[in-house]
Amino acid sequence: xxxxxxxxxxxxxxxxxxxxxxxxxxxxxxxxxxxxxxxxxxxxxxxxxxxxxxxxxxxxxxxxxxxxxxxxxxxxxxxxxxxxxxxxxxxxxxxxxxxxxxxxxxxxxxxxxxxxxxxxxxxxxxxxxxxxxxxxxxxxxxxxxxxxxxxxxxxxxxxxxxxxxxxxxxxxxxxxxxxxxxxxxxxxxxxxxxxxxxxxxxxxxxxxxxxxxxxxxxxxxxxxxxxxxxxxxxxxxxxxxxxxxxxxxxxxxxxxxxxxxxxxxxxxxxxxxxxxxxxxxxxxxxxxxxxxxxxxxxxxxxxxxxxxxxxxxxxxxxxxxxxxxxxxxxxxxxxxxxxxxxx
Numbered sequence: 001x002x003x004x005x006x007x008x009x010x011x012x013x014x015x016x017x018x019x020x021x022x023x024x025x026x027x028x029x030x031x032x033x034x035x036x037x038x039x040x041x042x043x044x045x046x047x048x049x050x051x052x053x054x055x056x057x058x059x060x061x062x063x064x065x066x067x068x069x070x071x072x073x074x075x076x077x078x079x080x081x082x083x084x085x086x087x088x089x090x091x092x093x094x095x096x097x098x099x100x101x102x103x104x105x106x107x108x109x110x111x112x113x114x115x116x117x118x119x120x121x122x123x124x125x126x127x128x129x130x131x132x133x134x135x136x137x138x139x140x141x142x143x144x145x146x147x148x149x150x151x152x153x154x155x156x157x158x159x160x161x162x163x164x165x166x167x168x169x170x171x172x173x174x175x176x177x178x179x180x181x182x183x184x185x186x187x188x189x190x191x192x193x194x195x196x197x198x199x200x201x202x203x204x205x206x207x208x209x210x211x212x213x214x215x216x217x218x219x220x221x222x223x224x225x226x227x228x229x230x231x232x233x234x235x236x237x238x239x240x241x242x243x244x245x246x247x248x249x250x251x252x253x254x255x256x257x258x259x260x261x262x263x264x265x266x267x268x269x270x271x272x273x274x275x276x277x278x279x280x281x282x283x284x285x286x287x288x289x290x291x292x293x294x295x296x297x298x299x300x301x302x303x304x305x306x307x308x309x310x311x312x313x314x315x316x317x318x319x320x321x322x323x324x325x326x327x328x329x330x331x332x333x334x335x336x337x338x339x340x341x342x343x
Contacts, residue, residue, distance in 0.1 A: 039134065043303050046132040046157075046236070047316045053129075053158060053234050054310040056093035061221060063093075067233075069217035070160050070196040070274045071263035082108045085254075085263045085273040086160050086196055087130065096127055103261075110257040110264065110272075111145040119148040122261050130156040130260060134302045135238035137250050141259065153259035155252065156273070157238040157301075163194030164329035165278040165288075165296065193333045195219060195233035195312055196274060221312065225335040228312035232331045232342070235309040235319070237275075238301040241284040249284070255292030264293060271295050277332040281307055281321040309342070317342035 060068045068090055072083040084103060091100035102125075104117040111119060124140075131139045135157045144150050192198060197219045224231050240248035253275050254260045264272035270293045278296035279286050288296025299319075301307040306320040312334075319328070323343030330338035 039304070042133040043308070046134060046238075046301075046303070047308055049129045049132065050158065050234060050236075050308055050310040050316045051314070052094060053090065054314040054316065056090040057233065057310075057312075058314055059093040060090060064216055065220060066216040067195055067197075067219045067221070069198065070162050070192075071198040071271060082110050083263050084109050085258075085261055087127075087156065087158075087260055087273060091127070094127075094129065099125065099127055109262040111143075111148055112257040113146065115147040116145075118261065119145065119151055122153060122259075123151040125261075126154050127260075130154065130158060132157040132236060132238045132301065136302065137238065137240065137252070143257070143259070145257070153261070156254050156260040157236055157252070158234055159237050159253045159297075159299070160196035160274045161194045161233050161235060161277065161332050162192045162197055162271075162274045162295075163276045163334075164332035165276050192219075192276075193335060194276070195224065195231060195334055219334075223334060224312050226330075226333070226337070226339050229315065230331060230339050230341060231312045231334045232309040232317075232319070233312050235299045236301040236303075236307045237297065237299060238303075238307075239282065241282075241289075241298075241300070243284055251289070251292050251297055253292075253297050257293075275299070277329055280325050280328065281319070281323075311342065319343055 057068055068086045070086050084105060088100065088103055091097065102118075102121045104121075107115075107117045109116060109118065126140060137155065137157065139155055140152050141155050142150050143153050197217055221228060237252040237254075241251045242248050253271070254273050256262075256264065256270070256272055258264070258272060260273065262272050263274070264270045272293065274295070275297050276288070276295050277299070278288055279298040281298060282300045283289065283298040286296070288294045289298060299307045299309075303318070306318055306323075308316055309319050309331075310316050311331075319331075320343050326338075327340050327343045330336060330340045331342060
């Protein structure tokens with residue numbers, strides 16, 4: 001073999017650059033597909049989380065004959081709320097009996113005005129299946145309570161639907177939605193038009209009746225007059241809220257005192273781990289959405305195009321962010337007469 005032939009067997013600089021360019025193009029073409037595959041896997045995991053929550057609600061209903069309550073008074077001294085959240089109530093049905101047994105039901109779960117017997121137990125407690133793997137929001141946040149000092153509390157991405165608030169109406173009667181779902185009356189299933197509703201205990205009774213049986217929601221599957229397949233009971237709050245100036249806020253219904261384990265004060269504007277739908281998906285600002293303890297914090301997620309939601313029949317559907325808002329509020333209302341399918 002001649003010397004020239006041996007030299008000719010190597011790549012020229014131009015050929016090498018062409019190969020690099022081709023590799024770059026292939027990476028550019030394949031990377032979105034890889035990212036889409038990863039998001040599809042994360043979305044499937046999120047859907048499974050919501051499916052398990054839906055199954056837990058059904059098992060709770062099979063046990064007690066009622067849907068899980070959104071808020072329950074924790075003692076006679078604070079009758080309007082501050083008990084544990086609906087998430088805590090579902091723990092035995094989520095294979096989390098050990099975690100559930102660690103909670104003391106009597107005590108201020110918010111820890112805002114005093115101590116809580118649960119403070120040491122919930123410090124660092126992280127229950128799996130309560131966070132969407134696509135969410136950029138933190139799963140744990142450090143809180144400074146007046147008596148307990150700094151503790152690490154789990155933050156979750158799933159929120160109970162207590163109803164909808166829509167002055168435009170969905171069935172030609174604009175007054176129905178605007179007066180039916182406000183949480184400041186705190187009178188139980190007769191006020192909230194959703195599925196995960198508050199419990200009203202007259203006279204400031206303790207939240208546990210004799211024998212340890214919890215007070216129950218006044219809402220059961222039979223009260224879902226629009227049909228279980230047409231009523232959403234749990235959905236997502238998995239993304240930041242973005243202001244007009246580009247700043248972002250972590251605003252979730254679990255985002256105040258007590259985190260995932262508290263039902264808030266259960267009155268007025270302060271409620272936790274629950275929302276009454278009043279704004280489109282991903283909305284930033286607006287009435288009832290100005291702070292982490294308010295009642296109308298919207299649904300959100302980083303899944304492209306919308307959010308996932310668990311319906312009362314146990315199914316999980318993707319709800320488009322471009323859906324007509326009247327339809328969105330209708331699926332959050334169990335009895336408005338507007339029988340619509342998931343958009």
